[in-house]
Amino acid sequence: MKRYQICCIGAGYVGGPTMSMIAYQCPHIDVTVVDISQARIDSWNSPSGDLPIYEPGLRELVLSVRDRNLFFSMELDEAIENADMIFVAVNTPTKMSGLGAGRAADLTRWELSARRIAAVATTPKIVVEKSTVPIRTAEAIASVLTASGRTHFSILSNPEFLAEGLEQALKYLLCVHFCKGTAIQDLQNPDRVLIGTNTEDPCSVEAMNVLVDIYSHWVPRNRILTTNVWSSELSKLVANSCLAQRVSTINAVSEICEATGADIDEVANAVGLDKRIGVKFLKASIGFGGSCFQKDILSLVYLCESLGLDEVAEYFYWIVKLNDHQKERFVFRIIHGLFNTVTGKRITILGFAFKKDTGDTRESSAIEVCRRLLHENAILSIYDPKVQSSQILSDLGHCTRLDPLELNQHVSIYADPYEACNQSHALVVCTEWDLFKELDFERIYCQMEKPAFAFDGRNILPHERMKSLGFVVYGIGKPLDKRLNLV
Ligand SMILES: NC(=O)c1ccc[n+]([C@@H]2O[C@H](COP(=O)([O-])OP(=O)(O)OC[C@H]3O[C@@H](n4cnc5c(N)ncnc54)[C@H](O)[C@@H]3O)[C@@H](O)[C@H]2O)c1
Numbered sequence: 246m247k248r249y250q251i252c253c254i255g256a257g258y259v260g261g262p263t264m265s266m267i268a269y270q271c272p273h274i275d276v277t278v279v280d281i282s283q284a285r286i287d288s289w290n291s292p293s294g295d296l297p298i299y300e301p302g303l304r305e306l307v308l309s310v311r312d313r314n315l316f317f318s319m320e321l322d323e324a325i326e327n328a329d330m331i332f333v334a335v336n337t338p339t340k341m342s343g344l345g346a347g348r349a350a351d352l353t354r355w356e357l358s359a360r361r362i363a364a365v366a367t368t369p370k371i372v373v374e375k376s377t378v379p380i381r382t383a384e385a386i387a388s389v390l391t392a393s394g395r396t397h398f399s400i401l402s403n404p405e406f407l408a409e410g411l412e413q414a415l416k417y418l419l420c421v422h423f424c425k426g427t428a429i430q431d432l433q434n435p436d437r438v439l440i441g442t443n444t445e446d447p448c449s450v451e452a453m454n455v456l457v458d459i460y461s462h463w464v465p466r467n468r469i470l471t472t473n474v475w476s477s478e479l480s481k482l483v484a485n486s487c488l489a490q491r492v493s494t495i496n497a498v499s500e501i502c503e504a505t506g507a508d509i510d511e512v513a514n515a516v517g518l519d520k521r522i523g524v525k526f527l528k529a530s531i532g533f534g535g536s537c538f539q540k541d542i543l544s545l546v547y548l549c550e551s552l553g554l555d556e557v558a559e560y561f562y563w564i565v566k567l568n569d570h571q572k573e574r575f576v577f578r579i580i581h582g583l584f585n586t587v588t589g590k591r592i593t594i595l596g597f598a599f600k601k602d603t604g605d606t607r608e609s610s611a612i613e614v615c616r617r618l619l620h621e622n623a624i625l626s627i628y629d630p631k632v633q634s635s636q637i638l639s640d641l642g643h644c645t646r647l648d649p650l651e652l653n654q655h656v657s658i659y660a661d662p663y664e665a666c667n668q669s670h671a672l673v674v675c676t677e678w679d680l681f682k683e684l685d686f687e688r689i690y691c692q693m694e695k696p697a698f699a700f701d702g703r704n705i706l707p708h709e710r711m712k713s714l715g716f717v718v719y720g721i722g723k724p725l726d727k728r729l730n731l732v
Pocket residue numbers: 254255256257258259260279280281282285334335336337354357358375376377378405406407408409536537
């Protein structure tokens with residue numbers, strides 16, 4: 246009997262991990278992940294397990310199913326034709342030019358994928374929207390797919406809610422055998438899986454049931470929500486906007502704290518203990534990053550503007566504006582703190598990823614902090630335990646437009662945090678890596694120029710201990726150190 250065949254177009258942060266999980270949980274299904282990037286596919290197939298994405302536990306998961314019922318391939322047409330179900334998990338970044346530039350999601354890759362499916366498929370397919378897309382995309386894609394009239398397509402929306410990094414991604418994706426502790430509990434109880442379909446079309450409902458069955462192999466049935474397609478598409482954008490809105494709210498409050506002497510962690514705790522509010526996503530920071538929040542909020546803003554809902558658009562847009570403001574004011578604190586000039590001063594950047602436990606730098610706040618400091622002629626020493634040097638240089642080259650030679654004169658990347666701190670005027674924490682909490686600050690203090698400054702953009706360092714060693718410490722939303730120059 247022919248085994249059920251799934252194909253996923255897009256072997257990225259979503260396609261790779263989610264398909265690995267389906268393959269692991271459903272050994273009776275063959276899953277083929279395809280991509281146009283040879284480098285990505287080669288990396289997913291790397292014999293040493295040197296995957297294109299760093300995600301704790303992912304390597305073990307992939308190695309346990311790769312070449313059993315999980316395959317990574319460049320043969321798009323073959324995988325599409327063989328598939329019963331096709332997930333589309335290509336990137337949908339913000340448009341950079343043309344109509345809706347800076348707001349609308351760029352659906353070029355999605356449409357290209359749909360056209361490829363339409364051109365190749367000769368047997369009925371279930372097509373699953375895994376990428377985050379604007380509301381009514383499924384409708385547009387249906388027109389592209391059905392135009393050829395060669396076969397039948399059922400289109401489902403199944404937005405992905407996984408968050409990168411250990412705590413969130415593992416809870417959703419990774420299984421009992423690869424991780425221990427609370428992640429197991431969380432894994433067995435993912436918040437929800439959302440499947441949107443055209444409930445008036447019996448074929449679509451049948452397709453939805455097939456997808457529900459697949460998820461039911463490891464997700465409790467009451468956590469699998471089925472809605473109409475538009476609710477599903479909109480829910481994804483709204484979920485990210487709500488999460489980001491919490492971060493922007495607490496970051497706004499952090500500025501009030503600094504102006505008044507209140508402590509942001511105390512306030513967040515007091516507020517979050519109200520069960521109606523909850524403690525999660527109330528950690529003040531240098532601003533949210535990552536490939537999703539800003540892009541998805543802007544997509545929602547664009548939708549509202551297109552619908553003439555200007556006040557609603559403005560409301561959501563302020564989440565992003567506040568985020569930009571938070572990054573800007575963090576850099577101002579550094580410059581003012583260092584006596585209003587950082588020219589020629591060595592500044593150590595601790596962490597470059599957009600959050601801990603990932604090597605992903607997309608929209609990382611560290612990029613903007615570094616860009617502004619480089620603009621002020623600072624010399625940067627950067628350390629991140631997971632981000633490749635080439636990625637850091639590429640991100641900084643892109644945002645500063647400095648050529649590699651100029652960049653090399655201003656930026657050094659270190660594999661050791663202590664070396665990165667040598668002869669530095671200031672430590673700047675951009676990512677909340679756990680290892681930063683455990684550093685030997687006495688040793689670091691001795692290596693640094695005096696006065697030695699620490700600007701903690703994540704409030705993870707031991708501030709009081711560091712102050713007693715002699716550091717001048719700034720924490721987001723923390724009572725200000727009297728030794729900080731606040732002019
Ligand atoms: N990263 C996350 O944590 C996350 C979580 C939930 C949802 N999402 C959404 O999922 C989608 C994918 O995000 P990602 O982070 O995996 O992106 P990504 O950039 O990591 O991966 C996308 C992949 O698609 C490939 N691709 C692009 N066009 C293609 C085509 N025509 N044919 C074949 N392959 C093609 C690219 O080469 C790339 O490898 C986005 O819409 C994103 O908003 C991302």
